[in-house]
Amino acid sequence: MKQFIREDLQNIKPYSSARDEFSGEAAIWLDANENSLVTEYNRYPDPLQRKLKAKVAEIKSINVENLFIGNGSDEVLDLLLRLICKPFQDTIAFFDPSYGMYEVLARINGLSIKRIPLNEQFEPDWSKLVELITGTRVFIICNPNNPTGNLFSREEIGSVLRAYEGVVIIDEAYIDFNDQPSMSELINDFPNLIVVQTLSKAYGMAGLRVGMAIANVEWISALNTIKPPYNVSSLVQETALALLDSTDWKTIIPTIISERKRVSEVLKKQIGVLEVFPSEANFILFRVADVNKLYRYLADAGVVVRNRSTQTNCADTLRVTIGTEAENNRFLTLLKQFYNDEAKSIIY
Ligand SMILES: Cc1ncc(COP(=O)(O)O)c(C=O)c1O
Structure with a gap:
């Protein structure tokens, strides 16, 4: 050695x-x-x-x-x-x-x-x-x-x-x-x-x-x-x-893992989300339409995720860390709102 x-x-x-x-x-x-x-x-x-x-x-x-x-x-x-x-x-x-x-x-x-x-x-x-x-x-x-x-x-x-x-x-x-x-x-x-x-x-x-x-x-x-x-x-x-x-690690770590699975499933069904990469960590990388606009929309509403679009093979991606159930729900609700508003602005 x-x-x-x-x-x-x-x-x-x-x-x-x-x-x-x-x-x-x-x-x-x-x-x-x-x-x-x-x-x-x-x-x-x-x-x-x-x-x-x-x-x-x-x-x-x-x-x-x-x-x-x-x-x-x-x-x-x-x-x-x-x-x-x-x-x-x-x-x-x-x-x-x-x-x-x-x-x-x-x-x-x-x-x-x-x-x-x-x-x-x-x-x-x-x-x-x-x-x-x-x-x-x-x-x-x-x-x-x-x-x-x-x-x-x-x-x-x-x-x-x-x-x-x-x-x-x-x-x-x-x-x-x-x-x-x-x-x-x-x-x-x-x-x-x-x-x-x-x-x-x-x-x-x-x-x-x-x-x-x-x-x-x-x-x-x-x-x-x-x-x-x-x-x-x-x-x-x-x-x-x-x-x-x-600290009760035996509860906390499985909770993060099950939240990751839940958030990932919801993301997969969300209009505007184009790809959700499988994750074995405490975050999820996903590809979206209008990445910069969505990033700003989330940040303006107080939810900060990471824009990873400049990384190799990561064009149009965001990385979201798995938070508490309430934090994850707020993030998912904003995402839904964003694409609903986008869809409306295209129709009218
Ligand atoms: C892959 C990887 N290694 C190391 C670190 C740094 O960890 P630490 O807080 O122990 O310095 C990070 C932090 O984000 C990480 O993502």
């Missing part, structure tokens, strides 16, 4: 914080230049987020040694690219369309980009994929994909993992909204596999910024050597832990 790490970072000595150098109990802490005159949040957080990690590992049914936590999965992806790729030399590959941050992170890290086109149903040509990504250092697969909502086949991804000489990062931000097991099951079979997940979506903590990498222990230790020492604040660690303990 060491061959996947940037050569100049392979033997880097990590920053050693006060909390790394002394981790036992003490009556008086005078080692980290903190402010003892203040009593709340005056101490640096646990750099390795041990309590939060134990809970996340339990929920995700993984070993705690295979878990790295970052300030949102955007930070985790950034650290991974920095760890693996040589600036101004390496190229990363990802599907087009996919999550827009991959391009931004490539640019920030001085990396070239290879876009792998998806067809009109948002599938790649799997038979040519390995050939297309050969020579790139990292291949990021967003599964399920954003903004399209579709899941890629585990078998096809498995073939890529076996044949590709670079690192495969699978971004599973939306994996909890479907029945497909996480590819994190395979981290000890493939040294070139890293799975990235987040508490921002199914676990509703986008505001807290908790993302994670799930990988073999060597990857976790490499990430720990390059991360900012206190990348997840005490407040976030405590709050995320309390929410994971107290």
